[in-house]
Amino acid sequence: MAGLCARADVIVPNLTEAAFLLDRPYCAGGYDEAYIRELLKRLAGLGAPHAVLTGVSFAPNQVGVMGYHAAKDEFFSYFHRRLDVSFHGTGDIFSSTVVGALMRGFSLEEALALAADYTVDCIECTMNSPRHVWYGVEFERAIPWLLERLHE
Structure with missing residues (x-):
């Protein structure tokens, strides 16, 4: 590797x-x-x-x-x-957000900050969900937040 x-x-x-x-x-x-x-x-x-x-x-x-x-x-x-919780899939969310932001012209520092904030938002959405499950984060609920920051 x-x-x-x-x-x-x-x-x-x-x-x-x-x-x-x-x-x-x-x-x-x-x-x-x-x-x-x-x-x-x-x-x-x-x-x-x-x-x-x-x-x-x-x-x-x-x-x-x-x-x-x-x-x-x-x-x-x-x-x-x-956040004092742990969910599966947060690393995948983080890394895919970094790559997406870099491809949209964000600097590395901007992409990392966006990915960190989006990952936290995904975790918070999951924590606050009445359907709170342990199979991973509900990233779909935080997509509007991400799109707003990507200026979509």
Whole structure:
């Protein structure tokens, strides 16, 4: 898998996936920003010009993404409030939203922020649903929110 990263424009692993890609022990918590920056530089060292980590948290009530532009040697991040629930499919929603936004001309930072916010909105729609099921998020209910932000 690490060999494919050299052919990618952007890689977006979570912390567990990054540990596997870099053949490093998984660090579930207790990390700091310096550790995340080091991971991002190592991920970019696999060959992708842009590396992004999801599920990054430096505060108990926030979670988000942190990224690295290798050519510019610049880091960026976007955080939102942490929801104390977990649903299947949120990674798929996040990544497909990032790709869709990039294809519509959004910058990487804008696409990541939009995807993070849309994923949170999908989770909130599911949490507030009377049909609250455990098979995944009800992303369809949040599509109007996404279309508004995509200016559709």
